[in-house]
Amino acid sequence: MDIQDLAKRVIAGERRALARAITLVESGRADHRAQAVELLETTAPEGRQALRIGLSGTPGVGKSTFIEAFGMFLIEKGLKVAVLAVDPSSARSGGSILGDKTRMESLSREKNAFIRPSPSQAQMGGVARRTREAVALCEAAGFDIVLIETVGVGQSETMVAEMSDLFLLLLAPAGGDELQGVKRGIMEIADLILVNKADGPLKETAMRTCADYAGALRLLRKRVYDPEGFPKAQMVSAVTHDGLPEAWETMEELVAWRREHGHWEKRRAAQARHWFEEDLRIGLLSALETSNARARIDALGGQVAAGELSASRAADEMLAFLKLASDS
Amino acid sequence: MDIQDLAKRVIAGERRALARAITLVESGRADHRAQAVELLETTAPEGRQALRIGLSGTPGVGKSTFIEAFGMFLIEKGLKVAVLAVDPSSARSGGSILGDKTRMESLSREKNAFIRPSPSQAQMGGVARRTREAVALCEAAGFDIVLIETVGVGQSETMVAEMSDLFLLLLAPAGGDELQGVKRGIMEIADLILVNKADGPLKETAMRTCADYAGALRLLRKRVYDPEGFPKAQMVSAVTHDGLPEAWETMEELVAWRREHGHWEKRRAAQARHWFEEDLRIGLLSALETSNARARIDALGGQVAAGELSASRAADEMLAFLKLASDS
Numbered sequence: 001m002d003i004q005d006l007a008k009r010v011i012a013g014e015r016r017a018l019a020r021a022i023t024l025v026e027s028g029r030a031d032h033r034a035q036a037v038e039l040l041e042t043t044a045p046e047g048r049q050a051l052r053i054g055l056s057g058t059p060g061v062g063k064s065t066f067i068e069a070f071g072m073f074l075i076e077k078g079l080k081v082a083v084l085a086v087d088p089s090s091a092r093s094g095g096s097i098l099g100d101k102t103r104m105e106s107l108s109r110e111k112n113a114f115i116r117p118s119p120s121q122a123q124m125g126g127v128a129r130r131t132r133e134a135v136a137l138c139e140a141a142g143f144d145i146v147l148i149e150t151v152g153v154g155q156s157e158t159m160v161a162e163m164s165d166l167f168l169l170l171l172a173p174a175g176g177d178e179l180q181g182v183k184r185g186i187m188e189i190a191d192l193i194l195v196n197k198a199d200g201p202l203k204e205t206a207m208r209t210c211a212d213y214a215g216a217l218r219l220l221r222k223r224v225y226d227p228e229g230f231p232k233a234q235m236v237s238a239v240t241h242d243g244l245p246e247a248w249e250t251m252e253e254l255v256a257w258r259r260e261h262g263h264w265e266k267r268r269a270a271q272a273r274h275w276f277e278e279d280l281r282i283g284l285l286s287a288l289e290t291s292n293a294r295a296r297i298d299a300l301g302g303q304v305a306a307g308e309l310s311a312s313r314a315a316d317e318m319l320a321f322l323k324l325a326s327d328s
Numbered sequence: 329m330d331i332q333d334l335a336k337r338v339i340a341g342e343r344r345a346l347a348r349a350i351t352l353v354e355s356g357r358a359d360h361r362a363q364a365v366e367l368l369e370t371t372a373p374e375g376r377q378a379l380r381i382g383l384s385g386t387p388g389v390g391k392s393t394f395i396e397a398f399g400m401f402l403i404e405k406g407l408k409v410a411v412l413a414v415d416p417s418s419a420r421s422g423g424s425i426l427g428d429k430t431r432m433e434s435l436s437r438e439k440n441a442f443i444r445p446s447p448s449q450a451q452m453g454g455v456a457r458r459t460r461e462a463v464a465l466c467e468a469a470g471f472d473i474v475l476i477e478t479v480g481v482g483q484s485e486t487m488v489a490e491m492s493d494l495f496l497l498l499l500a501p502a503g504g505d506e507l508q509g510v511k512r513g514i515m516e517i518a519d520l521i522l523v524n525k526a527d528g529p530l531k532e533t534a535m536r537t538c539a540d541y542a543g544a545l546r547l548l549r550k551r552v553y554d555p556e557g558f559p560k561a562q563m564v565s566a567v568t569h570d571g572l573p574e575a576w577e578t579m580e581e582l583v584a585w586r587r588e589h590g591h592w593e594k595r596r597a598a599q600a601r602h603w604f605e606e607d608l609r610i611g612l613l614s615a616l617e618t619s620n621a622r623a624r625i626d627a628l629g630g631q632v633a634a635g636e637l638s639a640s641r642a643a644d645e646m647l648a649f650l651k652l653a654s655d656s
Contacts, residue, residue, distance in 0.1 A: 040638060129640065269633035276632040277625070279643035284612055284650070297605070304604040305597035310368060312457065315607035322612070323651075 003035050007042035013080075013142045015114055022116055025133040028126075040133060043140035050082070050139045050146045051255060054164030056157045056186070061172045062196045064103040065238040067147060071107040073244045079145055082138040083107070085118035086131050086150040086160055114143065128159050129282075132275060135163060161189040162271055165264065166251055169193045171213070173205035182213075188220060191231050192250055198235035198243060210235045225263040230254060287322055296321055331363050335370035341408075341470045343442055353461040354447045356454075368461060371468035378410070378467045378474045379583060382492030384485045384514070389500045390524045392431040393566040395475060399435040401572045402473055410466040411435070413446035414459050414478040414488055442471065456487050457610075460603060463491060489517040490599055493592065494579055497521045499541065501533035510541075516548060519559050520578055526563035526571060538563045553591040558582060615650055624649055 001024075009017035021043075025036040057063045071081045083104075107113045116134065118127075131148065138146045148164060150156045161167045169190040171182065187193075193213045198206035213233040220231075232250055236243035258264045287293060300318055303309040309317075329352075337345035349371075353364040385391045399409045411432075435441045444462065446455075459476065466474045476492060478484045489495045497518040499510065515521075521541050526534035541561040548559075560578055564571035586592045615621060628646055631637040637645075 037640065037644075041641070044638065132639070269635075272635070272639055273629045273633045276629055276639040276642045279639050280616065280625070280646050281613060283643050283647045284615065285609060287612065288608065297608070301601045301604055304600045307597075307600070310372065311460070311600055311604040311607050312365065313369070314604045315611050316365075318608050319611045 001035060003038045004042060007039055007140075010039075010043055010137060010141050011046055015111075015141075018114060018137060018141045019116070021137045022134045025137065026130050036133065040136060043137065046140050048139045048142060050135075050143050051166070051251075052135060052146045052148065052164045053251070054157075054160040054167040055147055055149045055170060056151070056160065056168070057170030057196075059151060061170050062238050063149060063170055066170055066194075066196055066236070067149060068104040068107050069238045069241055070244060070247075071104070071113055071147070072110070073241065073248065074145055075107075075110050075112050080112045080114075080143045081107075081110075081145045081147065082114040082116070082141075082143040083147045083149060084116050084131060084134050084138070086127060086148060086156055087118035114138065114141075127156075128163075128275070129279060131160075132163050157186055158189065162274055165258075165267065166191045166254065171195050171209070173197055173202045173209045187216060190217075191226075191254060192247065193217065193231065193233040194236045194243075194247055195233065196236055196238055199237035199240045206235050225258060225261075225267065227254070227257040227261075293318075293322065329363060331366045332370060335367055338367075338371055338465060338469050339374055343439075343469075346442060346465060346469045347444070349465045350444055350462045353465065354458050364461065368464060371465065374468050376467045376470060378463075378471050379494065379579075380463060380474045380476065380492045381579070382485075382488040382495040383475055383477050383498060384479070384488065384496070385498030385524075387479060389498050390566050391477060391498055394498055394522075394524055394564070395477060396432040396435050397566045397569055398572060398575075399432070399441055399475070400438070401569065401576065403435075403438050403440050407472040408440045408442075408470060409435075409438075409473045409475065410442040410444070410469075410471040411475045411477060412444050412459060412462050412466070414455060414476060414484055415446035442466065442469075455484075456491075456603070457607060459488075460491050485514055486517065490602055493586075493595070494519045494582065499523050499537070501525055501530045501537045515544060518545075519554075519582060520575065521545065521559065521561040522564045522571075522575055523561065524564055524566055527565035527568045534563050553586060553589075553595060555582065555585040621646075621650065 006017055006021060006024075010021050021039055024032055024039060027033070027036070055063065055067070057066075067083055071083060074081050104115060108115050135146050135148065148160050150160045157167075167189050169182075169186060169192070171193060173195060193210075195206045195210040195213065198210075210233050217231050217233055223231075234243060234247055234250060236247050255264070258267070288297065297318060300309065300314040304311055304314045334345055334349060334352075338349050349367055352360055352367060355361070355364070383391065383395070385394075395411055399411060402409050432443060436443050447458065463474050463476065476488050478488045485495075495517050497510075497514060497520070499521060501523060521538075523534045523538040523541065526538075538561050545559050545561055551559075562571060562575055562578060564575050583592070586595070616625065625646060628637065628642040632639055632642045
């Protein structure tokens with residue numbers, strides 16, 4: 001594969017080249033890995049930045065419909081929109097969110113949109129790296145907005161927030177009791193809570209839910225990278241499109257404030273550093289996953305389980321086997 | 329220090345020797361570490377096993393009073409009781425649970441009791457290893473029961489459960505709303521919930537609370553290592569000592585069943601294996617904490633934050649610097 005040519009075509013904004021580039025960074029093969037690194041380093045100097053928007057919400061909240069509506073809204077404003085999905089559950093189920101592009105029928109037909117389902121079968125560490133790299137490729141391809149969608153389970157939300165400039169939480173209208181079901185940790189990383197389905201018979205419930213969340217957000221500790229009144233909770237309808245302009249206005253206001261006050265750059269720098277250290281930890285721990293190492297660990301683990309060797313001693317033996325140069 | 333002599337005195341059950349031995353395993357000094365390993369390997373072949381009881385409960389639930397009462401109850405049965413504390417918060421606050429032995433006045437005066445406050449200032453990984461080693465030393469010293477106390481925060485409960493044969497959760501009488509405040513994860517690791525303060529004006533509330541928890545426990549998935557009817561919820565009063573014999577009876581019943589059905593040994597073997605792999609991961613990651621490595625990581629991290637180097641490339645460079653022998 002001619003990586004320099006592929007890079008050129010990605011930078012030119014060719015969607016097929018972008019799709020191929022993302023497949024390359026998703027590959028587990030060692031030779032593909034080397035090509036992926038070359039590709040990323042060839043496209044990076046363009047220095048293009050998209051607005052990276054993380055989006056979470058549990059199944060049933062209307063995420064696909066929202067992305068379809070919000071994506072079309074942005075495209076009508078003349079923006080280029082990429083949608084990536086992170087689905088930690090797909091590793092187990094084999095299924096994937098966004099797998100069915102027909103759920104975003106209009107958006108998937110737009111030439112200024114790019115939709116990429118989550119790859120299945122991968123570990124969390126690998127998912128993070130590959131998603132970051134896919135985001136970088138979308139930026140190099142000239143997309144203005146990169147929406148990173150995830151489902152509200154496990155640590156995927158924290159991960160997506162760590163690679164986003166803005167984090168949206170999409171929620172359904174609900175009774176007061178369910179408000180407590182939203183984990184505090186998720187509230188704390190949200191920049192904007194959108195209560196969806198604010199239409200038809202649910203509109204009143206949506207208003208109450210929205211007020212409840214707004215109240216809950218006010219109880220959270222003030223974050224240094226928020227202007228007065230943030231994080232916010234607003235209503236939106238992915239069906240009638242009510243609230244979409246207001247939601248976008250809020251996002252633009254927040255982004256402008258953060259850029260002006262230096263938080264945008266600071267956050268990106270801190271995120272890059274975070275991912276470097278995370279990649280480093282994962283890389284180091286992957287030394288335990290080679291077949292050589294696994295065989296040795298299993299043998300030692302058997303001795304430990306049988307009580308023939310202490311856990312500490314077995315760990316020391318394994319570390320000696322790995323011959324880390326850390327003390328040099 | 330004559331480690332062989334210290335080992336002999338630990339095995340002879342000398343409390344001062346045991347205290348000194350635990351101080352040794354708690355030390356961060358490299359030469360102490362080598363001595364600690366020698367000590368543990370000299371005392372281990374005795375093959376003595378205590379019943380390891382993990383105990384958790386938030387501050388204010390009456391943990392100290394319960395340990396004092398339950399400890400004295402066991403001593404009156406002719407058992408030798410060691411109490412160890414794991415306090416993840418002490419690392420920050422500098423304080424420590426069990427720091428004040430006067431909270432367990434009778435127990436601390438008993439010759440068949442050994443009380444050890446949690447060491448302050450340590451990271452979770454280090455706390456786990458040191459606590460396991462302290463447990464092993466108490467077993468070598470001939471204690472029949474090792475109570476491992478922790479506060480209900482963070483991951484310390486999971487950690488303590490992973491080194492216990494039984495896990496007790498001590499709770500206060502409370503309204504139905506507060507039941508939901510007990511994290512599901514903690515319910516799932518508990519073998520026995522004890523509702524404390526079942527005395528005086530709180531007795532009726534305690535009865536209701538106990539019934540509520542019993543109901544909640546029945547909704548949990550059945551665990552293979554539990555006989556019919558477990559996990560249980562019972563009432564206890566650390567003040568009047570009501571319920572202590574019944575609680576102990578429940579523990580004995582559970583232990584007998586697990587021993588008979590092979591779960592005792594299986595669980596210990598699985599725990600040993602778990603700690604081996606955990607020690608291994610911590611040992612591997614500690615390669616990042618040498619001053620050499622830290623300096624290099626900071627330099628690379630600076631370049632990454634400045635956008636001069638990608639996170640992946642920086643991680644690769646650092647891994648090359650550590651020269652792992654993993655691929656050989």
